[in-house]
Amino acid sequence: MAEKILVVDDETQMAVAMERALCRAGYEVQTCHDAEGAMSALRRADFDAVFTDLRMPGTTGDELLRRIRVLDPQLPVVVVTAHGTVSSAVSCVRDGATDYLQKPFSPSALEQAARRALDQREKRELPAEDQEMVARDPATLEAISITRRAARSNATVLLEAESGAGKEVFARLIHRESPRARGPFVAINCAALPRELLEAELFGWVKGGHSRADRDRKGRFQQANGGTLLLDEIGEMSADLQARLLRVLQEQAVQPLGSDRDVPIDVRVVAATNRSLRDEVAAGRFREDLYYRLSVMPIPLPPLRERRLDIEPLALRFARQYVGADAELSDEALDALLSYDWPGNVRELQNVLQRASIMVDGSRIDAVHLAIDAMPMSPRAAAAALRDAPETPAKSGGLKQAEWDAVRRALETCSGNRTQAAQKLGISPRTLRHKLQKFREEGHPIEPGAARAR
Secondary structure, three states, rough: OOOEEEEEEOHHHHHHHHHHHHOOOOOOOEEEOHHHHHHHHHOOOOOOOOEEEOOOOOOOOOHHHHHHHHHHOOOOOEEEHHHHHHHHHHHHHHHHOOEEOOOOHHHHEEEHHHHHHHHHHHOOOOOOOOOOOOOOOHHHHHHHHHHHHHHHHOOOEEEEEEOOHHHHHHHHHHOOOOOOOOOOEEEOOOOOOHHHHHHHHHHHHHOOOOOOOOOOOOOOHHHHHOOEEEOOOHHOOOOHHHHHHHHHHOOEOOOOOOOOOOOOOOOOOOOOOOOHHHHHHOOOOOOOHHHHHOEEEEEEEOHHHOOOOHHHHHHHHHHHHHHHOEEOOOOHHHHHHHHOOOOOHHHHHHHHHHHHHHHOOOOEEOOHHOOOOOOOOOOHHHHHHHOOOOOOOOOOOOHHHHHHHHHHHHHHHHOOOOHHHHHHHHHHHHHHHHHHHHHHOOOOOOOOHHHEEE
């Protein structure tokens, strides 16, 4: 049975042209000329996808999208837009549209958009593959939600994060959740290769294309055909390669070194950077036109120090990876991990646990095995707490005083609920209990009214 597509466009000629092209591709098509007619059709029959114009008299395409999301949250919706409203189309993708198609477009581009949308609907029936994602902190969960929305479309994504924060993990999530999941995922670090080698790796070569080219070789773009290509540390790319990359993104074709012909490709590009590309553009080090091509869907990823609730599950995962399935962290080890600022992010945390696995005898990792310069609080948090700290009986130094005050204020704010206070502090309830016990042993208990158990 043919898959059924609803086309919504107030221009009759455009609606008819889209209907004919999709019918020739083997789809069953129904057309409407306004949002009200579309909603009526959707209530009467089941459709596999919707194509809607963005600008229509009365109810616009973005409002129709919101109505469809209420009616059927899973139905793929492709918004069709003129050149001047691409930014509005991108906003629609953020609001749940599957993809967008820019006018004017060819029948083949329309067919490809239909296939992507329908593949996305089929993929929603597959089991999720979340084994690489470890997330408990609300900041991480929000980033994952945005990433999954971006994955539904074919838009270029720009991941912005510090080194070691997990950009490749999120790029792989985009690939897994996209209609291209059955295609290849290819990654290349633009900062790891000199300019000439990076050019050859990206675009490939033909025999004789350079001094050591004794045979044809496909570049990373061709290797990723039908799938996703991650361009990591894109901000390190030289100006002339930026120009070549821009042409590839515009033409969807590459020219291997030594060749005089273009090779068509179908690749979804995910770019990643640890710099602010907007600042690089302002400084004249990055092409502005390439920046806008790459940042259709910019997604900032928080550093590990801003998602502290992820530290414990990540540390346990790494401990069990390197030590064994029965590995565990002592209260002191967890306290040290949660108190550290992690300038190297998740990569540094992984290295610390790998080193601990070498030092530990048995399955229990203690603070002495971690070998990190832990501190009671990050310098910024300690300074902020000290500015507002009242006189307290703490006598073991400014940082300890700041820690005592931060715990007291968190408990007061949460009316003594230790679970909520621990979450506010970015530590586990077990670690909070341990801290309160240490304060009591040192002769500086926090008043029962602020710290009553819940």
